[in-house]
Amino acid sequence: MLKRVLAPLLTLLLLAGVGYAIYISVTGQANTKAAADKLDAVHEIKGVIGSEKEDFFRDPETVAALAKLNLKVTWDKSGSREIASIPNLASQYAFAFPSGVSAAEKIKRDQNKNPSVKKSAQAFFTPMVIASWKPIADILIANNIVKKKGDAYFILDMVALFDLITAEKRWTDLQDNQQYPTNKSILVVTSDVGKSNSAAMYLALASYILNNNAIVQNEAQIAPLLPKLASLFSRQGFAEGSTEVPFQDYLTMGMGKSPLVMIYESQFLREMNNNAISADMIPLYPEPTLFTKHIFIPFNADAEILADALANNPDLQKIAAKHGFRTTNAALFAKGKNIAGLQDLVNVIDAPSYEMLEAMINQISPAK
Amino acid sequence: MKFLKIIRITLLGILFASLVGFFGFLAYMAMNAENSEETANTSIPNSESVLKVLAGSELKDIEPMLEMIKSKTGVQLQMEYIGTLDGAEKLTSQPGLYDIAWFSHAKYLSLLQADKKLIQAQEKIGISPVIPAVKESLAKQWGWINNPEIAWSQIAEKVKAGQLNYAMTDPTASNSGFSTVMSVQAAFSNKGDAITAQDVDAEKLKIFFSGHSLTAGSSAFLSESYLQDQAKLGGIFNYESELLKLNRNPLLKEKLVLIYPKEGTVTADYPLILLNKEKSADYQKVVDYLKSAEFQTWMMTNTDRRPVNPAVAIGAQFPKGYLMDLPFPNNIATVNEILFAYLNDRRKPSHSFFVLDLSGSMQGDRIAALKEAMTNLTGDDISITGRFAQFRNREKITIITFSHVVMDTREFTIDKDGVVLKEVKNYVTDLSLGGGTAIYTALQTAYLQAEEARKADPNRFYSIVLMTDGENRDGISYEAFNEYYKKDIDYLAGIRTFPILFGDASPDEMQSLAALTGGKTFDSRKSSLSQAFKQIRGYQ
Numbered sequence: 001m002l003k004r005v006l007a008p009l010l011t012l013l014l015l016a017g018v019g020y021a022i023y024i025s026v027t028g029q030a031n032t033k034a035a036a037d038k039l040d041a042v043h044e045i046k047g048v049i050g051s052e053k054e055d056f057f058r059d060p061e062t063v064a065a066l067a068k069l070n071l072k073v074t075w076d077k078s079g080s081r082e083i084a085s086i087p088n089l090a091s092q093y094a095f096a097f098p099s100g101v102s103a104a105e106k107i108k109r110d111q112n113k114n115p116s117v118k119k120s121a122q123a124f125f126t127p128m129v130i131a132s133w134k135p136i137a138d139i140l141i142a143n144n145i146v147k148k149k150g151d152a153y154f155i156l157d158m159v160a161l162f163d164l165i166t167a168e169k170r171w172t173d174l175q176d177n178q179q180y181p182t183n184k185s186i187l188v189v190t191s192d193v194g195k196s197n198s199a200a201m202y203l204a205l206a207s208y209i210l211n212n213n214a215i216v217q218n219e220a221q222i223a224p225l226l227p228k229l230a231s232l233f234s235r236q237g238f239a240e241g242s243t244e245v246p247f248q249d250y251l252t253m254g255m256g257k258s259p260l261v262m263i264y265e266s267q268f269l270r271e272m273n274n275n276a277i278s279a280d281m282i283p284l285y286p287e288p289t290l291f292t293k294h295i296f297i298p299f300n301a302d303a304e305i306l307a308d309a310l311a312n313n314p315d316l317q318k319i320a321a322k323h324g325f326r327t328t329n330a331a332l333f334a335k336g337k338n339i340a341g342l343q344d345l346v347n348v349i350d351a352p353s354y355e356m357l358e359a360m361i362n363q364i365s366p367a368k
Numbered sequence: 369m370k371f372l373k374i375i376r377i378t379l380l381g382i383l384f385a386s387l388v389g390f391f392g393f394l395a396y397m398a399m400n401a402e403n404s405e406e407t408a409n410t411s412i413p414n415s416e417s418v419l420k421v422l423a424g425s426e427l428k429d430i431e432p433m434l435e436m437i438k439s440k441t442g443v444q445l446q447m448e449y450i451g452t453l454d455g456a457e458k459l460t461s462q463p464g465l466y467d468i469a470w471f472s473h474a475k476y477l478s479l480l481q482a483d484k485k486l487i488q489a490q491e492k493i494g495i496s497p498v499i500p501a502v503k504e505s506l507a508k509q510w511g512w513i514n515n516p517e518i519a520w521s522q523i524a525e526k527v528k529a530g531q532l533n534y535a536m537t538d539p540t541a542s543n544s545g546f547s548t549v550m551s552v553q554a555a556f557s558n559k560g561d562a563i564t565a566q567d568v569d570a571e572k573l574k575i576f577f578s579g580h581s582l583t584a585g586s587s588a589f590l591s592e593s594y595l596q597d598q599a600k601l602g603g604i605f606n607y608e609s610e611l612l613k614l615n616r617n618p619l620l621k622e623k624l625v626l627i628y629p630k631e632g633t634v635t636a637d638y639p640l641i642l643l644n645k646e647k648s649a650d651y652q653k654v655v656d657y658l659k660s661a662e663f664q665t666w667m668m669t670n671t672d673r674r675p676v677n678p679a680v681a682i683g684a685q686f687p688k689g690y691l692m693d694l695p696f697p698n699n700i701a702t703v704n705e706i707l708f709a710y711l712n713d714r715r716k717p718s719h720s721f722f723v724l725d726l727s728g729s730m731q732g733d734r735i736a737a738l739k740e741a742m743t744n745l746t747g748d749d750i751s752i753t754g755r756f757a758q759f760r761n762r763e764k765i766t767i768i769t770f771s772h773v774v775m776d777t778r779e780f781t782i783d784k785d786g787v788v789l790k791e792v793k794n795y796v797t798d799l800s801l802g803g804g805t806a807i808y809t810a811l812q813t814a815y816l817q818a819e820e821a822r823k824a825d826p827n828r829f830y831s832i833v834l835m836t837d838g839e840n841r842d843g844i845s846y847e848a849f850n851e852y853y854k855k856d857i858d859y860l861a862g863i864r865t866f867p868i869l870f871g872d873a874s875p876d877e878m879q880s881l882a883a884l885t886g887g888k889t890f891d892s893r894k895s896s897l898s899q900a901f902k903q904i905r906g907y908q
Contacts (some may be wrong), residue, residue: 051489058652076645077489170560182692183631185560237562237695238475241487248492249637252676256632257693276678 043302044072047095048086050197051077051244052264053124053294056323065315071306079242080197081361083107090114095303097123097296099243099264100197102354104295117299123310124294124325126266127345128201129283130156130188131247133255135179137282142176146284153342156284161188162209166228168235171259180259185235189250190262191243193233194365198243201292202262203360204351206232208288216352222360230364243267251276260284264292265341269324288347294325417443417650422459423470424543425449426587426607427638429671433663441653451586451906452543456480457753459643467644468651472496472543472607472636479700480752488648490639491655494664494673497635497691498547500627501611502532502603507625516689520555520629524572526602527579534603535582535594540707540756541906544587547634548605549710550703552576554694555631562695565705573714580716582862583829585906589888595619596886597862607636609672612685632692638673704752712761712784718829719764719821720908721814725836727771727805734837734871739796741901746793747786749898757905759789764828766817767795772804772842774813807836809843811865811881812852818863819856830863831908833901834881837871846877853884861886866904868892 049057054077056062066073078086080098084106089096096107104120111117137154140146145160164173164186171182193199207216210225233239240246247267250258268283296311298304309316317327326341351357428449438444445468450458456477459469463486469477474490481487500523507513510526526532537545556576557567582597584590587606591614594604598621604611611626640658642651657663664675668683675682697703724738740748745759759765763782769775778795782788811834818830840846853860864887867878875889882889888907892900 076648082485168560181630183558183560184692184695187561234698235561237698238479239698241478245490248676251678252492253495253635253637253693254690256690257635278678 040070042067042070042072044074045094045300045302045306046074046076047097047303048083048089048093049075049077049097050080050083050099050294051242052099052198052267053097053323054244055270056320056325059319059323061319061322062316065313065319066306066309068315069305069309069313071302071309073306077242079191079195081200082195082241084110090117090299094300095296095298095306097294098197099292099294100200101293101295101351102200102357103197104293104297105354106358107297111297111299114299117297118301118304118307120295120297121307121311122293122328123296123307124266124320124327125291126264126294126325127285127289127291127342127348128198128205129263129265129268129285129289131250131261131263131268132259132282132284134280134282136255136259137284139171139174139177139180140284143174149285149342154282154284156286158205158286158288159209159213161186161286162206165232166210180255182256186260187232187236188260188262189236189246189258190233190239191246192239192241193361195241196243197292198262198264199233199239200357200361201290201351202232203229203364204357205286205288205290205349207352207356207360208349213288215350216356216360218356219359222356222363226360226363229360233364250281255280264324266324266326269341270322273322273324285342285345288349289345290349290351418446419443419467419647419650419654420465421445421447421468421470422455422466423447423449424452424455424472426472426543426610427470428588430667432670433666437654437657437663440657441650443650443654445654451541452476452546453540453756454753457751459486460484461751463643467642467647468654469641469643470638471641472638473634474639474641475696476546476700476703477641479698479703482700486643487641488645489642489651491659492637492639492676493655493658494638494667494671495635495676495691496607496609496638496673497628497633498544498551498605499608499611499633500534500548500603500605500629501614501624502534502627504623504625506532506602507627512627513625516628516630518627518629520552520631523627523629524556524576528575532602533579533581533600534605535584535590535597535601536580536605537584537587537590538906538908539710540753541585541903542587542590543636544590544606544610545583546707547636549706550696551629551631551633551694553706554634554696555629562698564697564702565709570709570714573710577710577715578827583907585903589907591617593886598622600862608674608686612672626687628687628691630692632694634696635691635693637676707756711756715760716827716829717760717762717764718831718908719766719818719825720759721766721768721818721830721832723768723770723810723814723832723834724799725771725805725807725838726769726775726799726801727836727838728801728803729805729838729871730801735799735801737897738835739799741897742796743793744898745901745905746789746796748793749902754902757902759792764821765792766814766821767792768810768814768817769799770806770810771802772806774806774810775802777813777817805836805838805841806843807834807840808846808849812844812849815853815856815860815863819859822863829908831887832863832865832885833904833908834865834867834878835870835897836867836873839872839874840877846881850884864888864907866890866907868897868900868904870897870900 080100080103083096083098084103090111137146146154146156149155169186171177171180190199190202193203216222246261247263250261271277296307298307317329317332320327321332434445452471460480512518536548539545539549553568554563556572557563559567582593584593587610591610615624659677661679664677664680667673668675759782761784765780768777780788780792814832822830865881865885866887867881867889869875869889869891878889890900890903
């Protein structure tokens with residue numbers, strides 16, 4: 001009796017097990033199974049993102065991975081600090097995905113009393129690098145500002161570089177500069193510090209070094225640094241609103257416009273995967289450097305599913321690695337195709353608090 | 369036993385549900401995939417997407433590709449053309465009219481928009497530096513062929529020595545002139561980073577601009593005028609793309625050698641700018657196509673702009689090596705200060721003749737429009753482009769009014785403090801009408817006076833604006849004028865007439881007049897008399 005009942009049951013069980021196993025292996029989303037169960041139809045959610053993450057969201061692999069979760073994501077892009085100052089952010093968008101802890105902190109604080117704001121997730125992170133060129137690196141090596149690490153990596157001594165910049169040295173002041181004999185000042189090209197996070201990261205780095213290698217803690221420490229900090233940006237002249245534009249200039253207009261450009265490592269690695277990086281383009285790793293964290297802030301339940309997926313879904317993490325982002329899964333990043341990000345970054349500093357960063361930006365941004 | 373059975377059934381239930389769920393999911397995915405394929409296939413031909421584009425006038429050369437863009441993206445670009453600064457002002461003063469802007473650069477717009485955030489996104493499409501070019505014989509003589517060491521200061525020396533005069537557009541009307549002025553300013557400041565208006569020795573700039581012998585309000589018109597006047601000119605400042613085109617023109621008598629000054633230049637990067645957020649999906653489709661290898665190759669081959677897509681190998685017409693870029697000011701006040709300093713103090717001053725019809729038919733709205741157009745140039749138009757168009761310090765203005773005869777001739781020399789501007793304004797405000805229309809007698813009067821004036825003071829730009837609202841009824845005929853002009857062409861050439869199409873003036877006759885003198889007609893019927901006068905200022 002028991003046997004007769006049990007036999008077909010076991011067969012069914014076996015079938016089901018195989019089916020389930022196939023399901024798991026096909027979708028690879030064991031972690032978010034619970035989440036997927038919540039959505040029975042495709043939900044479209046629209047957020048506002050930092051421009052450097054657009055390619056990730058546009059990637060057909062990302063679209064497919066999100067479709068498995070029944071999510072369709074659309075977005076507007078904006079400078080990260082601009083995102084933080086959009087009025088009624090949570091009523092316009094389902095989520096915000098800026099770069100940088102400070103922009104995220106501000107958004108969370110502004111939306112503090114808004115019950116729709118859900119738990120945010122630190123989706124990706126990436127160190128700041130300075131996009132440069134082989135001939136430029138050679139000049140900087142000859143002047144003891146860059147040193148090679150192994151065969152492939154170039155480490156930029158930020159203290160030495162800031163000495164040159166604040167002394168208003170020009171490329172013609174350097175030794176062995178035949179490859180770049182321009183009379184232009186030595187400066188790092190950034191985006192607009194009033195609008196964009198990557199420029200704010202440069203400011204954070206500069207303030208640390210000019211404050212004798214210590215994170216600025218209060219207004220009294222900031223005040224004497226302001227003239228030097230302001231000149232890092234004002235002397236550049238025209239600056240673009242978001243990080244992608246100076247990086248596009250780097251890729252398309254070359255060394256004459258952009259000898260040194262402050263970018264995210266992820267941008268560089270992404271273009272490496274797109275085969276847009278030529279042999280003479282190289283990232284310089286500043287020492288010290290800092291990480292930019294890309295924090296995802298959901299404003300509704302659908303976006304919360306996305307937050308969870310970005311932080312935990314191995315498929316999405318794999319795609320993120322392809323786009324050059326580092327995730328919590330370091331092994332994935334290391335294994336990615338063509339990925340040549342420097343693994344053992346030493347001397348990583350923290351950005352100053354949101355208040356300190358804002359105070360500096362407000363005091364050095366050119367009057368509107 | 370019973371407990372076990374419950375567990376077993378529950379387990380079975382869960383697994384069964386998963387199984388159903390799994391096949392359901394597969395079916396759903398398959399359906400979904402089909403659906404999305406279907407929409408992808410059908411959406412393009414059926415799409416009615418139209419993007420309204422305000423574009424720089426030099427982008428007219430993209431027109432042959434508009435159909436292709438539409439067939440590849442399903443998006444139709446509805447183009448309208450304008451100068452860079454005019455366009456930036458229009459977009460900031462009247463936001464919401466256009467979905468897309470497409471100019472040679474976005475810097476002026478970025479600075480002008482301030483906190484308005486008009487630019488939602490931008491993607492660079494093509495590259496063309498604005499550079500000098502000199503005739504091959506001069507380049508040989510000076511050792512400038514394949515010489516990477518040429519600096520802006522050496523160009524200035526040749527001008528100072530009287531060995532180089534050149535063509536350049538007006539920097540407030542056209543981006544190639546604008547970029548040249550910004551380059552010269554940056555190069556002469558010798559600063560190495562962002563400049564201010566005061567960073568440069570004004571005398572140095574004055575010497576540089578003293579070589580400016582042919583002006584125009586657009587880069588394409590400058591190339592055409594260069595061909596006409598090439599015998600008298602040594603060089604030209606224009607986009608690399610325009611210069612490469614010019615070098616292939618069969619009418620060009622002597623090849624131009626393109627110079628890439630070692631301090632650098634300002635480079636046009638043609639960003640496609642999204643203004644209307646709602647259209648971001650269509651915008652992206654267009655950007656993807658414009659950056660595709662197919663379009664980039666077409667653009668490089670047909671418009672001589674450098675590609676931005678690294679997959680497209682750069683053509684042999686471009687020299688090897690990188691383009692050095694000069695820094696650009698970081699605020700609108702500095703840019704405008706540089707431009708006003710150029711207009712009022714540094715450029716070669718002009719002597720502008722205005723031949724104005726005061727016949728009876730001008731009564732009512734027409735004379736009111738004429739007075740407004742003229743008083744706008746005395747400072748009534750306070751918009752930024754209105755101020756650029758204003759009569760400039762040191763400029764000479766001759767107003768010749770006519771009906772059946774020449775009624776009056778009055779010359780003004782504009783001063784720094786604007787006292788004479790008020791006199792011009794009063795004079796224009798008090799104009800009253802007569803009868804009859806003697807267009808060509810009045811125009812001949814203008815030429816006789818301009819010829820005399822140029823003999824006495826050759827270091828000015830001479831030009832004539834002709835505004836009439838009807839047919840010639842009195843005085844000499846068009847044919848007689850034609851004869852006079854052709855007979856005296858050696859003395860008159862270079863003094864261009866810019867006729868305005870207005871009221872019942874004969875468009876054909878006005879066009880032949882423009883062609884005869886190397887000028888250009890301006891159609892006020894499509895915009896307004898004020899607009900036409902303002903545009904002509906770019907050619908004076």
